[in-house]
Amino acid sequence: MPNLALELGKQTANIGVGSVYGEQQDVGGITLxxxxxxxxxxxxGEDSDGNSGGGGGGYAIPxxxxxxxxxxxxxxxxxxSLVAVGIPFVWVVGRALSRVIRALKK
Incomplete structure (x- = not known):
């Protein structure tokens, strides 16, 4: 397989769409x-001897x-889930702002 990275890319091109939006469900007249x-x-990757390998992984938050x-x-x-995602985001933004403020005071 001469272009392993290209082959992985072709095989997984649509994985994000299927992961983010699940199938529509109809429950008691309500569509979810x-x-x-x-x-x-x-x-x-591939080495000079022709040995190749690859891998991948992912993470999803509802x-x-x-x-x-x-x-x-x-x-x-x-x-x-929004709180679990929001807490690290707020921490990073707060940390960055504190460093900017500290740099501006000097």
Missing amino acids: IPVALTWTGFGG VGAYVRTGDDLRFEPNLV
Whole structure:
């Protein structure tokens, strides 16, 4: 397989779409479309002897769902997941701001 990285890319091109938006579900006249935040990474390589290898991994966080009732469409967040994602984000932003403020005081 001369271009292992290209082959991995072709085989996994649509994995993000299937991971982020699940199949639509109809429950008691209400339509639910789940939404998730995902990260994926793949890599591959080949040495001069022709030995090749590759691998990958991913992570998904359920963010919520779009809920449709008749003509009304709204987003219902998964609060536990949003807090789990939000806390590290707020920490990083706070840390960056403190460093910027400290640098501006000098």
